[in-house]
Amino acid sequence: LQRNETLTTLIKNLGTGVMLEDEHRTILITNDLFRNIFKLNQSAEELIGLNCFLMMPVVSSYFKDPEKFTKSTEQIINQRQEVYGEVLEMKDGTVVERDAVRINSGDQFYGLLWQYKDITEQQRTKQKIKESEEKYRGIIENMELGMIEVDTEHKILKAYDWFCDMLGYTEDELVGKNAREIFLPEEYHELMDEQDA
Secondary structure: OHHHHHHHHHHHHOOOEEEEEEOOOEEEEEOHHHHHHOOOOOOHHHHOOOEHHHHHHHHHOOEOOHHHHHHHHHHHHHHOOOEEEEEEEEOOOOEEEEEEEEEEEOOEEEEEEEEEEEOHHHHHHHHHHHHHHHHHHHHHHHOOOOOEEEOOOOEEEEEOHHHHHHHOOOHHHHOOOEHHHHHOOHHHHHHHHHHHO
């Protein structure tokens, strides 16, 4: 009893929407964040004992692609597979990351622990960074400068048109290659190592 109370308290206070269902898809424990993500009218306590299969049409209707959500969920359940970091988009623009963890004791399957995390802000930030990078690349590509982008290991990430034209390479020939080995005479390698240190 003490263990169950501890688990219930832990789940209720997690910073993600959590729902534990048994092998028959009956809800054993959930929390308010789970209820809020799916805009369910019942309290977390009122959800306990309900069958997830019967709730599926309501829950799936909140997703941008209800059929995809339903198929993915059914596959996880039927195959009793674990899933981590599945990204799902809801109709209102909210983006959630979903995990499904199998609850086993030896070979005995007892159910699934579902966890939903709202990652909308992280996704928006990623999109803004992507847009900034595209804008930056667009500016560079329109400048008449021979430039390449390399990582900390001197691997070429991007070769701009002017650089390729000046040296007679295509971008495909350069990306992934080591810029230091291709363009820097060996007598300067030691000097570059000192500058990199």
